[in-house]
Amino acid sequence: MDQLPALARVFAYLSLLTIGGGMAAFPEMKVLIVDVHRWLTADSLTHVYATGQMSPGPNMMMVAEVGQLVAGPLGALVCALAFFVPTGILTFLVGRLWKRLEHWPWRDSIQKGLGPVAIGLAVAGLITFGRTAVTGWLTLVVGILTFVAVVRTKINPVFFILGGAVIGFIALR
Amino acid sequence: MSTAQTAAPPPAASRTTVSPLEIFLTFLIIGATSFGGGVVAYLRDALVGKKKWFDDVEFLEMTSISNTLPGLNATNMAILAGDRLAGWPGATGALIGMCLPAFIFMTAAGMVYSESHARPLASAALRGVAAAAVGLIAATWFKIGKKSLHGFYDAFFVMAAILGINYFKWGVPITLLAVGAVAIFTYRPHTVPETSAQKDEDWINSLH
Numbered sequence: 001m002d003q004l005p006a007l008a009r010v011f012a013y014l015s016l017l018t019i020g021g022g023m024a025a026f027p028e029m030k031v032l033i034v035d036v037h038r039w040l041t042a043d044s045l046t047h048v049y050a051t052g053q054m055s056p057g058p059n060m061m062m063v064a065e066v067g068q069l070v071a072g073p074l075g076a077l078v079c080a081l082a083f084f085v086p087t088g089i090l091t092f093l094v095g096r097l098w099k100r101l102e103h104w105p106w107r108d109s110i111q112k113g114l115g116p117v118a119i120g121l122a123v124a125g126l127i128t129f130g131r132t133a134v135t136g137w138l139t140l141v142v143g144i145l146t147f148v149a150v151v152r153t154k155i156n157p158v159f160f161i162l163g164g165a166v167i168g169f170i171a172l173r
Numbered sequence: 174m175s176t177a178q179t180a181a182p183p184p185a186a187s188r189t190t191v192s193p194l195e196i197f198l199t200f201l202i203i204g205a206t207s208f209g210g211g212v213v214a215y216l217r218d219a220l221v222g223k224k225k226w227f228d229d230v231e232f233l234e235m236t237s238i239s240n241t242l243p244g245l246n247a248t249n250m251a252i253l254a255g256d257r258l259a260g261w262p263g264a265t266g267a268l269i270g271m272c273l274p275a276f277i278f279m280t281a282a283g284m285v286y287s288e289s290h291a292r293p294l295a296s297a298a299l300r301g302v303a304a305a306a307v308g309l310i311a312a313t314w315f316k317i318g319k320k321s322l323h324g325f326y327d328a329f330f331v332m333a334a335i336l337g338i339n340y341f342k343w344g345v346p347i348t349l350l351a352v353g354a355v356a357i358f359t360y361r362p363h364t365v366p367e368t369s370a371q372k373d374e375d376w377i378n379s380l381h
Contacts, residue, residue, distance in 0.1 A: 016243050017345045019353075023310060027338050028345040047296060050303035051282045053310075057204035057275035058212065058247040064276050068283030076280040084272060087244030088252050092264055095253045098238055105362030111241050113356035116327040118240070120334025121349065122314050127339050130307045139304035146308025151316065157309045158209035161302055168301020169294065 003071050004078050006037060011063050011082040018087070020118025022060035026125035039070045046132040053161050058084075142167055191226065193262040196255050199224060200270030204247075210313060212247035220254055227254065247271055330356045 010032050017025040026049070034042050048069070052062030060083070067079030101107045134140050146160045199219060207215040213236060220226050227235070235257075239249035248271055255267030286295055322328065330352055337348035 017349060018243050018245060019349060020240060022245055023314075024349075025345060031344070043296075046303050047286070047299040048283075050299045050306050051286070052279065053210070053302060053306040054208075055275045055278045055282075056206060056208050057271055057278075058245045059210060059275075060245050061272065061275035061279045064279040065283040065286070068280050069287055073280060076276070076283065080272065080276055084244075084248055084268065087242070088248060088264075088268055091239070091242050091244050091249045091252045092256060092261070094242055095235075095238055095256055098234075106357070109357050109360045109362055111237060112360040113330075113358075114241055114353060115321055116330035117334050117349065117353045117356050119314060119318050119322065120331040120352070121338065121345065122310075123331065124335045124338035124348075126307065126310050126314070127335070129303075129310075133300075133303035133307050135300070139300065142301060142304040143308040143311075146305040147312045147315075148308075150309055150312035156209045157211075157312075160309060161209065161305050164301035164303075164305025165298040166301065168304070169298040172300040173293065173297040 003037075003039070004075065007067055007070060007075055008078050008082040010037065011067075011079045012086050014063075015083045015087045018060070019114060019121065021122055022058075023125035023129070024118060024121035027128040030128060033066065039066065042132050044069070046129065049129065050133070054158070054165075138167070138171060191258045191263070193255075193259050193266040196258055196263045197266035197270040200251050200255070200267045201273060202270075204271040205274035207247075210309065213250065216247075216250050216254075226258060231257075326356075326359055330359075 014025045014029050014032070017028055030042065030045060033039050033045055040048065045066075048062050048065045051065060052059040055061055061080065063079045063083045064076040067075035067077070069075075071078070130143070134143055142164050146157075146164065149155065149160055150157050203212070203215050203219050217232060221229060221232050235250055235253045236246070238253060239246045242249060248268055251267035251271040252264045255263035255265070257263075259266075285291055318331070322331065333352045333355075334348055337343045337352060338345065343351070
């Protein structure tokens with residue numbers, strides 16, 4: 001219970017770093033959740049993030065599972081609200097301003113500039129995530145096969161995620 | 174892109190009002206069925222395809238706003254679409270609908286994961302899922318990068334962000350602010366002097 005204000009603070013802060021998607025915030029999330037607050041181990045955080053990939057809708061709702069593990073259902077709710085509401089209000093306001101910013105020359109500059117930065121941050125987050133997720137040759141093979149399959153085929157990626165679950169269940173106990 | 178040109182002109186004025194409840198239900202279905210990431214593709218099918226609430230031009234504009242702002246594409250798109258259809262009640266309904274199924278799923282997953290007897294089996298399965306997730310996320314960004322990165326500067330900023338986080342250990346906020354500021358400055362507006370008439374017109378437009 002006494003963790004609720006800290007959960008709210010951490011996840012509201014993390015949400016502001018999700019430029020281009022949730023992966024950008026992962027390195028900071030790992031520092032705060034694993035090292036600073038010691039809410040989860042690095043392995044548990046990797047598992048929770050992986051669970052988010054199986055969820056319908058926004059995958060970053062994994063923040064609710066962190067809240068649930070730390071402080072029960074109320075923790076889940078606090079994390080979800082902290083993560084989605086402040087950025088939601090910002091999006092709402094900018095969405096309404098957008099037309100008026102049409103003649104503001106920096107609008108295009110911001111879009112062009114932040115595009116590659118968002119991709120770089122996502123790859124950096126993925127490297128951080130991969131360090132705990134890829135632990136041996138089998139996980140490496142699963143990762144590479146999934147990459148090739150998703151780039152080359154139009155099969156819904158959730159099937160590769162579930163395939164990973166089956167392989168893990170059999171071979172990674 | 175070709176569909177964007179053939180689409181009908183924006184029906185902004187003639188758009189029939191949509192009730193917040195219908196918006197909520199539409200996004201609830203998307204939020205419950207969009208597996209495997211790539212929520213934007215599901216949104217396009219529903220909002221442009223089935224419901225015909227938006228044309229491709231307006232949809233593309235909303236995705237570019239979503240990408241520039243913090244927050245996830247799925248929820249940013251829900252808010253922008255909901256607001257355009259029915260104001261703030263529409264935005265709220267869309268956001269809740271989009272998030273509710275995932276919230277229930279992830280909270281339930283947390284309850285299962287914290288059951289001590291289930292944890293070894295769940296952990297084993299999740300090790301496999303995490304490995305597949307690395308491949309999936311890498312593929313997603315590989316595709317985005319292939320489409321949207323052009324030229325030396327883009328490649329430089331991608332590398333700078335990666336090195337800032339993983340090599341120099343600047344942390345996400347510093348890296349974002351530093352590399353972001355340099356990138357925006359690099360793509361700064363061309364300093365073409367505007368005529369005073371143009372400035373007046375812009376000023377008048379800004380009042381509308």
